Amino acid sequence: MVKVMAVNAGSSTLKWQLFDMPSETKIAGGMIDRLGHENARFIAEYGDGQKFEKQEAITTNELAAAKILTRLKELGIVQHLEEIQGVGHRVVAGGELFKGSTRVTPQVIDQINQLTEYAPLHNPIQAYYINVFTELLPHATQVAVFDTAFFSTLEPEDYLYSVDLDYYKQFRARKYGAHGTSHRYVAARAAELMGKPLEDLKLITLHLGSGASISAIDGGKAIDTSMGFTPLAGITMGTRSGDIDPSLIPFLMKKLGLTDINDFIDILNSKSGLLGISGLSADMRDLEDTEATNERSALALKIFVNRVVKYVGAYVARLGGVDGIVFTAGSGENGIDLRQRIGDQLSAFGVQIDPERNHVRGKERLISPDDASVQAFVIPTNEELMISRDTYHLHQEDLEKQR
Numbered sequence: 001m002v003k004v005m006a007v008n009a010g011s012s013t014l015k016w017q018l019f020d021m022p023s024e025t026k027i028a029g030g031m032i033d034r035l036g037h038e039n040a041r042f043i044a045e046y047g048d049g050q051k052f053e054k055q056e057a058i059t060t061n062e063l064a065a066a067k068i069l070t071r072l073k074e075l076g077i078v079q080h081l082e083e084i085q086g087v088g089h090r091v092v093a094g095g096e097l098f099k100g101s102t103r104v105t106p107q108v109i110d111q112i113n114q115l116t117e118y119a120p121l122h123n124p125i126q127a128y129y130i131n132v133f134t135e136l137l138p139h140a141t142q143v144a145v146f147d148t149a150f151f152s153t154l155e156p157e158d159y160l161y162s163v164d165l166d167y168y169k170q171f172r173a174r175k176y177g178a179h180g181t182s183h184r185y186v187a188a189r190a191a192e193l194m195g196k197p198l199e200d201l202k203l204i205t206l207h208l209g210s211g212a213s214i215s216a217i218d219g220g221k222a223i224d225t226s227m228g229f230t231p232l233a234g235i236t237m238g239t240r241s242g243d244i245d246p247s248l249i250p251f252l253m254k255k256l257g258l259t260d261i262n263d264f265i266d267i268l269n270s271k272s273g274l275l276g277i278s279g280l281s282a283d284m285r286d287l288e289d290t291e292a293t294n295e296r297s298a299l300a301l302k303i304f305v306n307r308v309v310k311y312v313g314a315y316v317a318r319l320g321g322v323d324g325i326v327f328t329a330g331s332g333e334n335g336i337d338l339r340q341r342i343g344d345q346l347s348a349f350g351v352q353i354d355p356e357r358n359h360v361r362g363k364e365r366l367i368s369p370d371d372a373s374v375q376a377f378v379i380p381t382n383e384e385l386m387i388s389r390d391t392y393h394l395h396q397e398d399l400e401k402q403r
Contacts, residue, residue, distance in 0.1 A: 003027065003078065004086040004391050006384035009129040010122070012036060014064045017384040018077065018084070021392040024385060028077045032064050042067060046077050061125070065132045086141040087133050088391035090181065090383065091126045093119035094146030096172060101149065101390035103398075104130055104142035112144065118176065118230075141395040145387045150180030153221040161229075175233075177225035179207045179329075182381040183215040186326045189379050191220075193366065194324060202319040204312055207381065208338070209329035210238035210282065214308065216315035224318055226311050232269055235307040236300075238282035241272035242307060274300045284331045284338060305338070309345045316349050324375040325351060327367075333380050334361040343368075343376060350374040 001020045008015040017029035028046035040058035045051050052075055058064050072078045088101070095115045102108055112127040134142050151159075159175040160168060167173040183205045190205075191198035198220040205215045212235050215225040226234030226242075236242045253264050275282040277300035280290065284301075291298040316322045325346075327339050336358055343353030350373035358367040360378055368376040 002085045002392060002395065003083045004088065004388040004395070005084055006088045006090070006387040006391070007129060007133065008090045008384065008387075009061075009126050014061075014068070014129070015384075016068055017388070018072070019385065019388045021086075021388060024388070026385075028072070028075075029384070030068075032058055032067065035061070035064050040064075042071070044071055044075060044077075046075060050075075061128055062132055065129065065136055069136055081137060082139055084137055084140055086143065086388075086391040086395040087137060088143045088145050088387035089126060089130050089133070090147065090387060091144045092122035092147045092178070093176065094144075094148045094152075095176070096152070098144070098146045098149055099152035101143055101145045101387075101394065103394055104134065104144055108144060141391065141398055143387075143391040143394050145181060145390050147178050147180045148176045150184045151175075151177035151215075151222050151225050154223060154225070158224045173229060175225070175228045176230075177213065177215070177222070178227045178231040179211070179213045179215075180222070180225075181383040181386045182207050182328060183213075183217065183222065183225070185382055185386040186328045186379045187215075187217045187220065189364075190324050190326050190375075190377055193364075193377060193379075194375060196323075201323045202321055203324050203326065204315050204319070204322055205326045205328065206308065206312070206332050206342075207329045208308070208327065208332035208335070211240065212237045212329070212331075214311045214315065216319050218319055224315060232265075235311055236277075236304045237273045238284075239270045239273045239275045241268045241276070244268070274304060277303055284335055288337060301338075301341075305341045305345065308342050312342075312346055313349070322349065322374055324377065326377045326379050328379050328381040333378055336361065339367065339376075339378070351376060 004019050004021050006017045012035050013031055013033055014035055015031040018027045020027055028044060030044035033041040035058055038057040039055050042054045058067060069081055091112055093115045095118055097111055109127050109130055112123055116123045130142060186205050187203050188198055190203055191201055203217045207213050211231055213225060213227045216223050232240050234242050249264055258264055278287055278296045280286060280297055287297040287301050291301055331338055339358055340353050343351050352368050352372040353376060354367060354369045357365060362380055365378050367378055
């Protein structure tokens with residue numbers, strides 16, 4: 001058995017999980033929240049329902065990583081840090097350089113930093129943590145797992161924008177997508193549940209969280225996805241607008257008296273979507289609780305479902321039919337009413353949602369009738385497990401080469 005850690009770093013959070021591989025048994029997991037502050041929160045869950053939680057000063061990234069490794073020993077989760085043979089790191093943007101998960105080298109870290117302009121809030125901090133964990137666990141195989149890699153299989157007609165082709169040739173301006181690790185995991189799991197090879201299936205996966213994206217997957221390969229050059233494009237999201245007419249930007253900037261494009265991009269990223277339409281909340285649960293009495297809440301829900309249905313319909317056409325659809329992420333896993341609304345509007349494609357089966361939150365389940373031509377599933381996403389799988393695979397390759 002090999003212990004592998006999956007690391008998911010954000011600007012103010014550090015999430016992690018530890019697995020025994022290849023059994024894929026989760027040993028422990030947790031996070032550090034409000035990182036960089038005197039009242040940061042350290043959480044670890046392990047063993048048979050045991051939980052450790054402490055509020056303390058964790059003011060640097062180095063201290064955050066060291067705290068995790070120290071606590072693993074203090075809590076008896078590992079006896080020696082050498083037990084951890086691999087560390088997989090989520091990296092948002094791999095551009096066109098990385099078409100799969102990659103062993104970390106100094107050159108790879110440099111390339112991740114060079115791709116910062118594609119994910120300025122994520123790539124630098126993720127590259128930094130890779131360096132930190134490499135220093136703290138020098139014996140372990142370090143692996144970078146890229147959100148964008150799953151979409152490296154898109155064809156030019158699917159990833160190019162209809163602008164001067166030189167913009168792509170010179171600046172690599174194209175669709176990159178996001179949530180690739182999640183879409184890859186739930187597609188593979190759906191095939192297992194359907195009892196068919198992934199290579200024989202046409203699937204549409206719906207990652208419906210605060211950030212939301214939809215992917216069309218043919219034979220295990222992504223052929224299209226709703227997010228674009230950045231995660232701002234696609235369907236309506238919690239606070240992000242999704243697709244808009246670009247000409248709306250200068251029009252509204254003039255009306256609002258804005259002169260800095262970044263101010264309006266901030267509006268599209270953090271003050272739009274469900275929040276902007278409802279004027280109340282970016283949380284689907286709040287909107288469902290108030291839709292009977294608040295017209296804007298009801299409208300926000302209708303717009304969300306409308307955009308999802310439009311993308312799914314387009315992807316059914318692009319795939320030439322569909323065998324299964326998968327709901328995942330926060331609202332996808334927990335939104336009973338949301339899934340029903342979406343399914344009802346997709347009935348023309350053979351999608352049916354069984355109300356009794358659909359009455360489930362956060363658990364893996366077939367939610368379509370047995371005789372439905374399109375199988376529908378709720379599958380909780382597990383990006384950390386996918387990261388650990390890739391890390392374990394590359395670690396085993398290294399061992400084989402040493403033999």
